[in-house]
Amino acid sequence: MAQQEEVFKKIISHSKEYGFVFPSSEIYDGLSAVYDYGQNGVELKNNLKKYWWDSMVLLHENVVGIDSAIFMHPTIWKASGHVDAFNDPLIDNKDSKKRYRADVLIEDYLAKLDDKIDKEVQKAAKRFGDTFDEKMYRETNPRVLENQQKRDEIHTRFAKALNDNNLEELRQVIIDCEIACPISGTRNWTEVRQFNLMFSTEMGATSEGAMKVYLRPESAQGIFVNFLNVQKTGRMKVPFGIAQIGKAFRNEIVARQFIFRMREFEQMEMQFFVVPGEELEWFEHWKKLRMEWHQALGFGAEKYRFHDHDKLAHYANAATDIEFDMPFGFKEVEGIHSRTDFDLSQHEKFSGKKLQYFDPELNKSYTPYVVETSIGVDRMFLSILAGSYCEETLESGETRVVMKFPAELAPVKLAILPLVRKDGLPEKARQIMDDLKFSFSCQYDEKDSIGKRYRRHDAIGTPFCATIDHQTLEDNTVTVRYRDSMEQERVAIDSLQRIISEKTDMKNLLKKLSV
Ligand code: GAP
Numbered sequence: 001m002a003q004q005e006e007v008f009k010k011i012i013s014h015s016k017e018y019g020f021v022f023p024s025s026e027i028y029d030g031l032s033a034v035y036d037y038g039q040n041g042v043e044l045k046n047n048l049k050k051y052w053w054d055s056m057v058l059l060h061e062n063v064v065g066i067d068s069a070i071f072m073h074p075t076i077w078k079a080s081g082h083v084d085a086f087n088d089p090l091i092d093n094k095d096s097k098k099r100y101r102a103d104v105l106i107e108d109y110l111a112k113l114d115d116k117i118d119k120e121v122q123k124a125a126k127r128f129g130d131t132f133d134e135k136m137y138r139e140t141n142p143r144v145l146e147n148q149q150k151r152d153e154i155h156t157r158f159a160k161a162l163n164d165n166n167l168e169e170l171r172q173v174i175i176d177c178e179i180a181c182p183i184s185g186t187r188n189w190t191e192v193r194q195f196n197l198m199f200s201t202e203m204g205a206t207s208e209g210a211m212k213v214y215l216r217p218e219s220a221q222g223i224f225v226n227f228l229n230v231q232k233t234g235r236m237k238v239p240f241g242i243a244q245i246g247k248a249f250r251n252e253i254v255a256r257q258f259i260f261r262m263r264e265f266e267q268m269e270m271q272f273f274v275v276p277g278e279e280l281e282w283f284e285h286w287k288k289l290r291m292e293w294h295q296a297l298g299f300g301a302e303k304y305r306f307h308d309h310d311k312l313a314h315y316a317n318a319a320t321d322i323e324f325d326m327p328f329g330f331k332e333v334e335g336i337h338s339r340t341d342f343d344l345s346q347h348e349k350f351s352g353k354k355l356q357y358f359d360p361e362l363n364k365s366y367t368p369y370v371v372e373t374s375i376g377v378d379r380m381f382l383s384i385l386a387g388s389y390c391e392e393t394l395e396s397g398e399t400r401v402v403m404k405f406p407a408e409l410a411p412v413k414l415a416i417l418p419l420v421r422k423d424g425l426p427e428k429a430r431q432i433m434d435d436l437k438f439s440f441s442c443q444y445d446e447k448d449s450i451g452k453r454y455r456r457h458d459a460i461g462t463p464f465c466a467t468i469d470h471q472t473l474e475d476n477t478v479t480v481r482y483r484d485s486m487e488q489e490r491v492a493i494d495s496l497q498r499i500i501s502e503k504t505d506m507k508n509l510l511k512k513l514s515v
Pocket of ligand 1: 217218219220250252259260261262263265266267269332333334335372374375376377378379380
């Protein structure tokens with residue numbers, strides 16, 4: 001774990017050093033849990049959003065996109081339940097004065113117990129070698145059994161306390177588990193209180209006439225309130241989906257882990273409207289599709305897992321998360337929820353406008369049920385950084401840091417490098433650049449030795465470098481160097497556009513997906 005923490009720190013500083021992510025307002029000492037994307041970060045993020053958008057809107061004839069406003073009528077948040085119930089249970093340590101999410105303290109404690117059990121099993125696996133029977137060991141070893149029982153008991157109490165919204169019991173679990181504040185080391189805890197996460201501001205010219213409005217805490221409500229607009233103008237037939245990418249804001253109290261938990265972040269959400277009664281089938285369908293989407297990136301199936309919710313929101317009849325193996329453990333990057341007809345019915349009730357669909361095949365009107373897929377762009381971005389970050393020792397003894405991004409997502413696809421800054425090589429390289437820049441993102445770089453330039457492009461994850469040398473002037477060929485294998489190949493300039501386009505085209509990822 002300590003090693004993983006070290007890697008995480010390196011990823012954060014690498015992100016800054018190479019123009020992926022900067023702390024917001026840095027010259028004013030930063031703004032907690034707010035980040036800016038740099039020149040390479042924004043390209044990677046745009047490619048990631050395109051991958052999601054195309055997988056939804058291009059590949060599914062019955063999914064269309066919208067872009068709704070961040071400000072919405074405040075009653076929307078009353079209807080959706082956010083004004084009354086979008087809360088986190090918070091607890092303060094009286095000695096350090098630090099504030100924590102009570103549920104996160106308990107989740108971390110459970111994760112430590114899981115870790116302890118896994119370590120015990122791994123140790124035994126090493127000791128017994130090929131003859132090791134993991135299942136039997138887990139079922140019979142007294143230490144493993146004891147920890148497992150403890151974990152299960154705590155977990156059951158925790159899930160029930162969350163479900164019952166029982167804040168006293170949440171506190172009691174913290175006390176019984178002897179969870180201490182990481183800063184003060186004491187167990188001197190306050191009561192647990194609920195804290196609303198929405199940011200608000202005022203809209204209007206005068207303070208008397210101003211209306212309190214919220215910065216949306218999720219983009220989904222913009223889809224619900226446009227459900228009929230899209231259905232009617234697009235002549236959409238249920239089942240159909242509406243996709244949206246946009247900013248969301250939450251006043252996260254325990255903001256930590258870099259861009260994992262931010263106060264301003266971006267979501268990619270898709271609401272899929274279905275015939276009531278068919279929602280659980282569609283839920284399974286989207287679960288499968290969404291996992292495929294993640295796995296198509298090639299980081300390895302073992303990096304992802306589903307985590308079914310212990311606490312189902314009162315309006316949901318199924319919910320799961322897709323988790324990624326981050327350097328700080330498996331964490332949610334995407335939520336898939338079967339939200340019944342809760343949101344549409346609430347908006348009908350609060351707006352007084354009918355939000356029903358007339359189904360020509362069933363010859364009746366109904367409020368559709370909704371299956372939602374909701375993924376955080378920034379968390380997904382972090383999973384890509386973590387999955388791609390690689391330190392390698394070369395044969396020469398040198399080390400290199402290489403970001404092994406899927407080529408389709410890489411910020412720069414091709415680096416164009418004249419071997420030396422003379423003899424007409426820069427001019428030739430410029431000609432190639434001017435020709436190729438219409439097809440994909442290229443970067444011209446002539447400064448420093450060729451080795452240093454390769455390292456620089458490894459560090460930003462450029463999958464291909466083309467080196468222009470004296471032979472290029474004679475036979476119009478260049479050396480293409482592959483980022484991951486570092487192999488080199490001589491190719492004709494005429495074929496560069498085709499080769500690099502083929503290897504970096506978003507189509508490659510999209511074709512791996514079923515629809
Ligand atoms: N409309 C449903 C919804 O918003 P959610 O589980 O609260 O569900 C969906 O959020 C996704 O948004 C999460 O899986 C996560 O990737 C991302 N997300 C939520 N809060 C975030 C935060 N504070 N910082 C970064 N990403 C966040």
